Amino acid sequence: MGERELAELMHLVNRRLRHGYLRRLEPLGLSPSHARALRVLAAEPDRPLRMVRLAEELRIVPRSLTPVVDALEEAGLVRRRTDPGNRRSTLVEITAAGRAAAERARDARRRAGEELFAVLSAEQREHLGDLLDTVEAAARAAESRPA
Template sequence: MEEKELAELLHLVSRRLRHGYLHRLVPLGLNPGQARALRALADAERPLRMVQLADQLRIVPRSLTPVVDALEEAGLARREVDPANRRSTLVMITPEGRALAERARDARRQAGEELFAVLSDGQRDRLRELLTLVDEQFR
């Protein structure tokens, strides 16, 4: 059997994880981008400016607009003018959004637990250490 490249293996495992996560998000009425935005808003200590939220999600602000539109339409977030800078818009998570963010976080955790169930606790810890090391290189 041919040995796969590390990058290819990581890509395949990531796709499986995303698929499992997406499968769990659909019943919640969320897509992964909306779930990420809710998570960022839920984790923030205060409302975020649109630009700050886009930066945290590593997307351009114009790509964030439809995400926030959908969250606002669903009653999960709301926009307000920033009183400190009237040209800026703040995004605030609603109580419903906070509850759904937690359910989405659980969905992601469950997808990961299912995918990595084949590994022992020690192997999962080591994989976490290695992936953290790689990730920190790019922060």
């Protein structure tokens, strides 16, 4: 199998996984960008994040984050407050309802993956996971090397 074919297969499988995830997020009233933001905020439950830091974690520009945080705040899943250490900065903190929504979104992603990969044996899933971990670790290491 050529490199292009493998990349195309990964793209197709990822697209199917994303569609399964979207189907499960819709009844929760969440978009993938909402779920990602909640996931990052839930990882730091006792520490609100500055908007700029949240945007960095999501790898988006801060102005793209504003509508996401607006929607999450309107739904009662996050709260904004002024950073006492820098009054020009805004902190975003997850609420209890936001933590519960983040957990439901995580379950939705897990179920989408389980459904898609159900055609593989447990051993094949484990092997695929190991291979993908290897690729991800190598890519992360390459990103952290100075240019």
